[in-house]
Amino acid sequence: MSLLDRRDFEPAIHISFRGARNVPLRDLAIRFAFGAGISAVASLIAALAGWRAGGLMLAFPAILPATLTLLEQEESERKAVDADFGSVLGALGLAAFAAAAWWLLPRSGATIALVVAGVAWLGTAGGCFFTLRALVLRRQR
Amino acid sequence: MTRDVVTTVAEAGAGGTLVVAFALLGQALHPKRFAGLFSAAPSIAIAGLIVTVLAAGDGPASRAALGMLFGAAGFVAFSLVVRPLLKRMSAVATSAFGCGAWVLVAVGGYLVAFR
Numbered sequence: 001m002s003l004l005d006r007r008d009f010e011p012a013i014h015i016s017f018r019g020a021r022n023v024p025l026r027d028l029a030i031r032f033a034f035g036a037g038i039s040a041v042a043s044l045i046a047a048l049a050g051w052r053a054g055g056l057m058l059a060f061p062a063i064l065p066a067t068l069t070l071l072e073q074e075e076s077e078r079k080a081v082d083a084d085f086g087s088v089l090g091a092l093g094l095a096a097f098a099a100a101a102w103w104l105l106p107r108s109g110a111t112i113a114l115v116v117a118g119v120a121w122l123g124t125a126g127g128c129f130f131t132l133r134a135l136v137l138r139r140q141r
Numbered sequence: 142m143t144r145d146v147v148t149t150v151a152e153a154g155a156g157g158t159l160v161v162a163f164a165l166l167g168q169a170l171h172p173k174r175f176a177g178l179f180s181a182a183p184s185i186a187i188a189g190l191i192v193t194v195l196a197a198g199d200g201p202a203s204r205a206a207l208g209m210l211f212g213a214a215g216f217v218a219f220s221l222v223v224r225p226l227l228k229r230m231s232a233v234a235t236s237a238f239g240c241g242a243w244v245l246v247a248v249g250g251y252l253v254a255f256r
Contacts, residue, residue, distance in 0.1 A: 009174070013172070014170075015169050019168050023168055031157075032158070032161050034157075035160025036160075037153070039153045039185050039188055040156075042156075042185065043145075043148055043149040043189070046193070047145050047148075050204070051193065051201040051205045052205065052207055052208040053208055054189075054208065055204065055205030055206060055207060056212045056247050056248065056251055058183075058186040058206075059185075059186060059209045059210075059213040059215065059247070060185065060215075061181070061219050061220075061236075061240070062160050063163060063182065064181065064220070064239075065232070065233075065240075067167060067177075068223065068227070068232040068235065068236060069233055069236070077227055080227055081227050082173040082174040083173045083174070083176060084180075085174050085177055085224070086174050086178045087216075090178040090179065090180060091181045091216035091217040091219075091220055092217065093181065094183055094186070094209070094213040094216055095210060095217075097209075098186070098207070098210045098212075099210060101186075101202070102209075105203035105206060106199050110194040110202065113199075114187065114190060117206075118183070121182070121183050125181070129174075
């Protein structure tokens, strides 16, 4: 499976809530429990070892393992690999989020810092994706 | 002590809720390559930083965000390790290896930087 195959970037991006509506309650409960568990661990580490150490867990892959497992079981290994590809770009966005939050929180306050950090995540992750997409589609025309 | 318990419970509740929200968004988006971006959404981070700001202020939250930088590097390592392994083993086993990579890079990098 080539990482930069045109066929992987050709499908138009769209949103369909039908898939989201059909997610079993059990899967949602597992995701909630995992997310809550990671957050609780982050809080406990912060209480024991300081805020900076607790911050490590704020970028723990909470969503991805369940996503990969569910995609592999319900769709295909290929779709799991595709989701993982996207997560690399999302993780780069996480670094941008963290850098923006770290810099702006003491200077601009929480609201501005978190909004800008969120935009930084979306801009970095989305920007990387669409840039790669444009390059691949142009190169393989 | 009570404040720590309340903070932990609040962070857990908020983190779990945001993880579900972003996971549902990822489920609704297509193709999966684009939806994968949301598998690395800052769901835990947003919950954690908001609760930290409310509980302790902007300074501690900023320090948490600094630690998060190392976690993000670990997340990149997780995703890179997982990709070739998905062809060879189950997603569960692959994720376990990925978590090992996260620990190595995130915790290892943190200890190198701050010890």
